[in-house]
Amino acid sequence: MSELANIPWNLILPILVLQLILAVVALIDVIRNQRTNGPFIMWIFIILLVNIVGPILYFIFGRKQS
Amino acid sequence: MSSLNALLHKELRENIRNFKMYWIPIVFVIFGILEPISNHFLPEIMKSVGNLPEGADLVWPEFRGEDIFVSLMGQYQLIGILVIILAFMGSISGERKTGTATLLYVRPMSFSQYFLSKWIVVNAIVLASMWLGFFAAWYYIQILFNSVAAGEVFAFLGTYSLWLVFAVTVVLAFSACMSTGGAAGLSILVLLVFQVIDGILGTYWTVSPWKLSTYASNVFGASDGQSAYWMSVGLTAILIIVLVFFGMYMAKKNAAKTLV
Numbered sequence: 001m002s003e004l005a006n007i008p009w010n011l012i013l014p015i016l017v018l019q020l021i022l023a024v025v026a027l028i029d030v031i032r033n034q035r036t037n038g039p040f041i042m043w044i045f046i047i048l049l050v051n052i053v054g055p056i057l058y059f060i061f062g063r064k065q066s
Numbered sequence: 067m068s069s070l071n072a073l074l075h076k077e078l079r080e081n082i083r084n085f086k087m088y089w090i091p092i093v094f095v096i097f098g099i100l101e102p103i104s105n106h107f108l109p110e111i112m113k114s115v116g117n118l119p120e121g122a123d124l125v126w127p128e129f130r131g132e133d134i135f136v137s138l139m140g141q142y143q144l145i146g147i148l149v150i151i152l153a154f155m156g157s158i159s160g161e162r163k164t165g166t167a168t169l170l171y172v173r174p175m176s177f178s179q180y181f182l183s184k185w186i187v188v189n190a191i192v193l194a195s196m197w198l199g200f201f202a203a204w205y206y207i208q209i210l211f212n213s214v215a216a217g218e219v220f221a222f223l224g225t226y227s228l229w230l231v232f233a234v235t236v237v238l239a240f241s242a243c244m245s246t247g248g249a250a251g252l253s254i255l256v257l258l259v260f261q262v263i264d265g266i267l268g269t270y271w272t273v274s275p276w277k278l279s280t281y282a283s284n285v286f287g288a289s290d291g292q293s294a295y296w297m298s299v300g301l302t303a304i305l306i307i308v309l310v311f312f313g314m315y316m317a318k319k320n321a322a323k324t325l326v
Binding site: 011012014015018019021022025026029052055056059060063 | 084085086088089092093095096099100103149152153202206209210
């Protein structure tokens with residue numbers, strides 16, 4: 001536990017928040033329009049499991065431009 | 067003028083709807099924050115996960131705040147440019163393919179205004195993201211390293227902004243000129259591969275757009291070769307204008323390729 005306390009959370013917190021926003025926006029978009037390149041379940045896992053890059057990949061390659 | 071206004075509104079709305087307005091700034095800011103933090107904690111990170119042999123004693127270079135700005139720019143040169151290319155490669159060719167263009171092209175609009183509206187909005191998004199990223203980095207550099215003179219930072223960011231405007235113009239002009247895939251390939255060639263070529267062979271000339279990033283980082287040190295710097299700035303500005311007119315012309319010429 002002492003190692004956890006040693007991490008300078010006040011410095012890292014903004015990154016975590018931004019990552020969360022990115023993932024949440026991507027997730028909401030996947031679930032709402034469900035029309036993606038490839039199965040949309042796969043994109044949900046990519047967004048949830050791959051840090052930072054997952055949501056970016058979804059926005060670039062996954063979204064179907066209507 | 068009012069039709070340019072309408073086109074600008076359309077572009078803005080489109081970029082909000084496809085989330086580019088949100089995710090591109092967030093990505094730039096995340097990299098802007100990560101760079102100073104990871105450099106500051108590099109010795110500790112290496113100690114815990116670096117797999118260094120027992121008793122290894124590495125002397126870490128003492129980073130100054132200015133060095134972090136330059137290394138963040140190095141990140142943006144690769145990842146940032148890649149994001150710009152991938153996000154905007156289809157902004158004109160994609161409209162031709164999906165049929166959005168049919169709805170647009172039947173209206174009495176000038177293609178120069180059409181191209182200009184895209185150019186303005188994309189540049190606004192990219193530049194705002196880049197500045198936000200560097201400001202976030204600046205904040206962390208003040209905390210973790212030393213404070214950097216504001217004048218130098220703004221000179222640095224101004225020079226780098228011109229390079230990014232050039233990058234955006236290249237991507238949009240190629241997007242007007244050919245298919246999405248071709249635009250991506252050629253943009254990567256021009257923006258990333260030429261960068262490497264310029265880095266290797268670039269000692270033979272001093273004036274080129276690809277040297278702007280080097281000149282930007284020179285702001286922090288002893289600056290020599292002022293005339294080469296201003297000539298590069300001038301050359302880049304001229305190339306941007308030429309590419310904008312090329313893009314307008316190609317957007318008009320390729321209008322017939324629109325899929326209905």
